[in-house]
Amino acid sequence: MATWNNLDTLKAFSQLSDNRDRTDIAKELSSETGAQRVQKYTVNMAEGLHYNYAAKEVNDTILKILQDLADEAQLTEKYEELYNGAVINTGEKRLVLHQLTRGQLGSDVVADGINKRDFYTTQQKNIAEFAKKVHAGEIANAKGEKFTTVVQIGIGGSDLGPRAMYIALENWAKKNNTFKMEAKFISNVDPDDAAAVLNAIDLAHSLFILVSKSGTTLETLTNEMFVKEALKKAGLDASKHMIAVTSETSPLAKSSDYLAAFFMDDYIGGRFSSCSAVGGAVLSLAFGPEVFAAFLDGAAKEDALAKNRNIQENPAMLDALIGVYERNVLGYGATAVLPYSQALSRFPAHLQQADMESNGKSVNRFGEPVNYQTGPLIFGEPGTNGQHSFYQLLHQGTDIIPIQFIGFKNGQCGVDVDIQGSTSQQKLCANVVAQIMAFACGKEDSNRNKNFAGHRPSSIIYGESLTPASLGALLSHFENKIMFQGFLWNVNSFDQEGVQLGKVLAKKVLAHETEGALKCYSELFGI
């Protein structure tokens, strides 16, 4: 059994703190051995991806200590316990099994009397069969016409991850002739969200997926009623247009209100559910089950790499360790995620949830306050758009914000133009490599306004192209990075008690059970 200790009690962490002199990346990368550094400080990922950290403020001494820290914190042992079915989510006393949706990493995990890998693959099989029938027109609307649109109703993890993955693969699927149905998403309780989506679709040919693990998420149930009213008004039978993704014990599970129900369970948190039925239903319907299977396969391969004890063979663990060094030794408070790929436009928003909801905690696994900073602020937009927006502050602002770049050699659509001797894709790639060097090395100028201090660290994940498999690997990388960082900070990354208080107070407002300031605020909105 691994032992769970606070970061600041670890010997290797003290050593790391003693090495707080930042490696001079400006000097390293602009020196004659700069190219060697770029070649050396790289780790292979699955599906042809690579994690390159040559522009991070580390050197061989720091890396050695990071390896010691990984060993002392028993990171891979804890991962092993997790995938073998230990109760890692101590707050809610639950197993943590999202990796099991995509592969058998260790022993069989039996919970609630069943083999959980069988449970997840059975759901995938059921979804695949259902999706194929929908695509074949065997499951169709009342007039026997094919469904052309699928609409996911869900919020948080039932929205951000699946939506980001859908956007990431939409153009790939169109290009590769596996695009089956357009997908839309309704999440916000703001009625304008649902109204706008319903205005934009052909209701009679739309299939809705209601996603709620508990079957009690207020926003989602409200939007379900919103959609049902619209279907009714259009003279359609809602139960013939709606499926559910929920837990087997939820009130939705056996309701006749749905054409079919597919199941998840309590062992997969919302923000880690893209590979469960939550992502599986909408992605299989949109792109076909084979595409979803390839996505899972890429994630499984990356998950396997995360078992390696050696940080040079475990990119997620190395990324996690460098992040903790930046957060807790160098004192950087935020991380920018900047994909040079329009397809990943909502990937940063998904990571924002996955990371900040997991590690934005102030107490350790035992409920004791910690004496150090935990999860950083995560934000990002696609490059090159960001370059024309907030990069000014990243280059010349008073705070240093570490960056995670992502880039691909090839685009997804395969359409391009050659202008001034280069294609758009080449311009895109030229920009990301130029930014790495600009941030790291800066440029002296006697006009201080045009001076770039440099020393702004970044890493880059790069590969040939964004496919279902490489997307799966990319997602797994970040999920596992978050997990390892949670282990290091000794927090429970798999609950989210911080979202509860607002819910409780909102119910009081709606029940008019308020007084004082809250009553006064409510009255501003006529409640």
Next chain:
Amino acid sequence: MATWNNLDTLKAFSQLSDNRDRTDIAKELSSETGAQRVQKYTVNMAEGLHYNYAAKEVNDTILKILQDLADEAQLTEKYEELYNGAVINTGEKRLVLHQLTRGQLGSDVVADGINKRDFYTTQQKNIAEFAKKVHAGEIANAKGEKFTTVVQIGIGGSDLGPRAMYIALENWAKKNNTFKMEAKFISNVDPDDAAAVLNAIDLAHSLFILVSKSGTTLETLTNEMFVKEALKKAGLDASKHMIAVTSETSPLAKSSDYLAAFFMDDYIGGRFSSCSAVGGAVLSLAFGPEVFAAFLDGAAKEDALAKNRNIQENPAMLDALIGVYERNVLGYGATAVLPYSQALSRFPAHLQQADMESNGKSVNRFGEPVNYQTGPLIFGEPGTNGQHSFYQLLHQGTDIIPIQFIGFKNGQCGVDVDIQGSTSQQKLCANVVAQIMAFACGKEDSNRNKNFAGHRPSSIIYGESLTPASLGALLSHFENKIMFQGFLWNVNSFDQEGVQLGKVLAKKVLAHETEGALKCYSELFGI
């Protein structure tokens, strides 16, 4: 003439620093006088909006010092100089005239031999006439058929602001029968961005707006060629499908490649150009010139409020001062912008540019390094989505991140459902007021995992509904807040030298003029 001094040389700033004891908002808002505080700490904005700062860590003493700081820093005098045409953008030696697009705030401003207010209103008139002809079918495609879609090609300020404003008003316009044409946006040099937009539209009925002040923005010119190739392939005459928004001196201004050209000038920075022809063309085409005029009118009214010396009558200035107090005295590094309105889904992304590109600087107006933090990191997503995402960290993380909420009593679409005794809109509003209190007051729990420390400050801008006029007021509020903060930090908020180095290096990469690390990075992408 105002004098420009660094923040840390001001007497009032020293006094503020001496008052670094945070006001106990948990105590204040949960006390018997909590409601009074909510009523008292509010400032009227234009168009029925209000800025409420009862949940900010200020008290009457701090507010008195903030007024002194405003006076000592000569904030309104500097604003007066700005709108009267002083060279406030010292780096590029330019006037700063975006407010002049929406109203005459002071004396006539004459530059380059012309009255600039006349120049901007002439452009508005020209755009209005053009838009009306398009809507009437007098300007049409080669077959004489009406244009149904308008596509903006631009990046940075030519994209984020206009796109955010379009999304903010799309459903309002549909509901109010002023929706004329759908708008799309192409920005990223990633060829998949343009390819996806072109796949989704009906080229023969699409009108493109090429937006580039200089006429040399590489991303935009590249995307223009991308679009022209597509038009050519479809057998269409590109010059009959494209207009330009540019400066009068740009190579695009008199080119026969465009149906028409509308002008901006060097006195309006990209991130402040939503009210110029940059936003005017696309918004007038999409919603009609009357809607754009109402938007400008709302902004003009809010601009007028920013002239008030009294911080209780100048919401933008008060917001700016509280922000500086949070940044430079309380030490908070980021600000979350959280609109409880799906229509404002991209408003935070626009503010991210407007704020971070303006005030993410390390040198003052005279090119001297400053000894204090300047612009914070800005990020945000719409509530309630954010509640199910990163709010966990905002509630229970180790860093305090101040929040700017935005909310409206009514939705835009006017469609709603009543579930469990309340409408969706009421649930939305109940959530935002509940969050203010949850962040400020927290909740003690013996289970530390469920404990909320509170003392997390927020403000809220609220109003009846999001209309063209209130959107204009909202935009003006934040533009002026950014301007006042730039005055306080004594930085030049109107240049962006920090974006240059990356461009220079990207050109070198494309020209294969690289060596060492940069060459090595380039080779990873096959360049």
